[in-house]
Amino acid sequence: EAQVTQNPRYLITVTGKKLTVTCSQNMNHEYMSWYRQDPGLGLRQIYYSMNVEVTDKGDVPEGYKVSRKEKRNFPLILESPSPNQTSLYFCASSPQGRFGYTFGSGTRLTVV
Amino acid sequence: RKEVEQDPGPFNVPEGATVAFNCTYSNSASQSFFWYRQDCRKEPKLLMSVYSSGNEDGRFTAQLNRASQYISLLIRDSKLSDSATYLCVVNDIGNTGKLIFGQGTTLQVKP
Numbered sequence: 001e002a003q004v005t006q007n008p009r010y011l012i013t014v015t016g017k018k019l020t021v022t023c024s025q026n027m028n029h030e031y032m033s034w035y036r037q038d039p040g041l042g043l044r045q046i047y048y049s050m051n052v053e054v055t056d057k058g059d060v061p062e063g064y065k066v067s068r069k070e071k072r073n074f075p076l077i078l079e080s081p082s083p084n085q086t087s088l089y090f091c092a093s094s095p096q097g098r099f100g101y102t103f104g105s106g107t108r109l110t111v112v
Numbered sequence: 113r114k115e116v117e118q119d120p121g122p123f124n125v126p127e128g129a130t131v132a133f134n135c136t137y138s139n140s141a142s143q144s145f146f147w148y149r150q151d152c153r154k155e156p157k158l159l160m161s162v163y164s165s166g167n168e169d170g171r172f173t174a175q176l177n178r179a180s181q182y183i184s185l186l187i188r189d190s191k192l193s194d195s196a197t198y199l200c201v202v203n204d205i206g207n208t209g210k211l212i213f214g215q216g217t218t219l220q221v222k223p
Binding site for chain 1 (some may be wrong): 201
């Protein structure tokens with residue numbers, strides 16, 4: 001089944017403890033992207049990648065890192081999480097920018 | 113001014129009604145446009161891409177007006193299952209991966 005898989009689905013962590021949210025797609029898509037969704041603010045793009053080793057900042061990159069060492073994986077790294085990074089996170093992939101994205105099921109992160 | 117603007121609603125309509133959503137975008141260089149549907153606490157799902165010539169998929173019709181920089185979605189014969197939030201999405205810079213989402217329009221279809 002063609003899909004974008006994120007892990008974990010739910011995570012509660014403490015301030016400052018480094019964490020990684022994994023994202024993997026099995027559709028051989030070139031483009032991958034991370035978003036966060038907050039009430040009243042909608043979906044905002046954190047980082048996106050147009051190909052292996054090519055990444056660029058979205059609208060809210062502060063406090064996040066990404067890497068794209070292989071086409072199928074695009075992990076999101078929070079080096080020192082803070083409570084304002086409590087959010088619902090989505091990973092997504094697309095064959096090219098002019099096509100729509102397929103989203104993963106989301107990761108609900110709580111930082112206390 | 114927001115980069116992608118939608119009326120948040122909610123739109124409350126009876127089953128069988130026709131409902132239309134509009135969305136405006138600010139960047140005239142945008143080249144790709146989409147409508148997504150999102151159910152509560154779930155991932156957005158692509159409903160339609162939007163082309164200059166307009167496109168239709170069953171009960172759903174999308175239109176793009178580049179001169180006025182707006183996008184529309186028309187839903188005919190509304191079903192209870194159409195109740196969701198509809199997100200207008202614009203590829204911000206040409207066809208790069210940088211997407212801008214509208215805040216979404218909530219539709220509630222009632223029996």
